[in-house]
Amino acid sequence: MPLSTTGALVADAVARRSAVAAFNVITLEHVEAVISAAEAVGEPVVLQVSENAVKFRAGRLHAIATAAVSAARAAAVPVALHLDHVKSEALLHQAADCGFGSVMFDAAHLPYGENVAVTREAARWAHAHGLWLEAELGEVGGKDGTGPLDAHAPGARTDPGEARRFVEETGVDALAVAIGSSHAMTSRDARLDHARLAALHEALAVPLVLHGSSGVADDELQRAVAGGISKVNIGTALSIAMTGAIRAHLDADPRVVDPRRYLAAGRAAVADTAAQLLTTVVTAAAG
Numbered sequence: 001m002p003l004s005t006t007g008a009l010v011a012d013a014v015a016r017r018s019a020v021a022a023f024n025v026i027t028l029e030h031v032e033a034v035i036s037a038a039e040a041v042g043e044p045v046v047l048q049v050s051e052n053a054v055k056f057r058a059g060r061l062h063a064i065a066t067a068a069v070s071a072a073r074a075a076a077v078p079v080a081l082h083l084d085h086v087k088s089e090a091l092l093h094q095a096a097d098c099g100f101g102s103v104m105f106d107a108a109h110l111p112y113g114e115n116v117a118v119t120r121e122a123a124r125w126a127h128a129h130g131l132w133l134e135a136e137l138g139e140v141g142g143k144d145g146t147g148p149l150d151a152h153a154p155g156a157r158t159d160p161g162e163a164r165r166f167v168e169e170t171g172v173d174a175l176a177v178a179i180g181s182s183h184a185m186t187s188r189d190a191r192l193d194h195a196r197l198a199a200l201h202e203a204l205a206v207p208l209v210l211h212g213s214s215g216v217a218d219d220e221l222q223r224a225v226a227g228g229i230s231k232v233n234i235g236t237a238l239s240i241a242m243t244g245a246i247r248a249h250l251d252a253d254p255r256v257v258d259p260r261r262y263l264a265a266g267r268a269a270v271a272d273t274a275a276q277l278l279t280t281v282v283t284a285a286a287g
């Protein structure tokens with residue numbers, strides 16, 4: 001199947017008042033597991049490669065991107081490639097040539113004016129190269145000297161009026177918003193601010209993205225999708241699954257030396273978790 005794009009999958013999800021699940025992939029086993037999960041559920045999916053995952057590969061994007069593109073083209077369901085949490089303009093500029101149809105440009109740690117300036121330029125570049133651009137607005141710093149919070153710092157909340165101005169000033173295609181989730185949670189007990197989500201959904205015409213979704217329980221995730229979240233980003237849940245399965249395998253068989261044994265267990269666990277979360281996301285009833 002031809003490579004899909006995040007823009008197309010999100011637009012389709014918005015039309016169905018649903019959401020697309022976007023999973024962070026670190027290894028080829030993640031890529032294979034997420035695609036097999038999507039095929040098993042019969043739903044499209046986004047594979048995300050983060051800037052941190054690229055750093056893990058000594059800054060080289062090409063190898064994992066080429067493998068993901070190849071696996072995506074062989075999939076039985078539409079699969080899109082997304083470059084996630086990009087702070088480096090040099091990395092942004094590699095996206096189109098490496099098969100990515102979209103990028104999340106992450107400047108939420110910068111003061112508002114700088115966030116607008118660099119994100120506007122990133123969106124201009126992305127659009128000139130056929131890419132869909134997601135950005136993030138957390139909580140703008142206060143006059144008391146408190147710095148800006150990224151959208152997934154605990155306690156951060158995106159202001160709807162500021163978010164509308166940010167989208168108008170930058171021209172981005174989607175916005176990651178702060179409504180109570182935090183990155184890298186290993187327990188699923190984040191409580192989302194659904195009133196804030198409703199206000200953001202009302203104020204903004206662009207699709208809204210939830211990051212840090214691993215820390216959000218199924219019912220909260222489904223409520224968020226029903227309330228206007230159109231893209232659900234999931235990473236840590238896959239790490240928990242993979243590491244837990246590999247640890248269990250090695251504990252059960254301390255003499256194992258063939259990496260295929262424990263990588264197979266890790267890949268299967270990632271596929272199970274991805275299938276469960278994908279089902280949760282796509283079965284949410286829109287409000």
Ligand code: G3H
Binds near residue numbers: 085182185212237
């Ligand atoms: O952009 C990626 C996501 O926000 C992943 O967050 O690892 O907490 O699920 P998570």
Ligand code: ZN
Binds near residue numbers: 183211212233
């Ligand atoms: Zn994120």
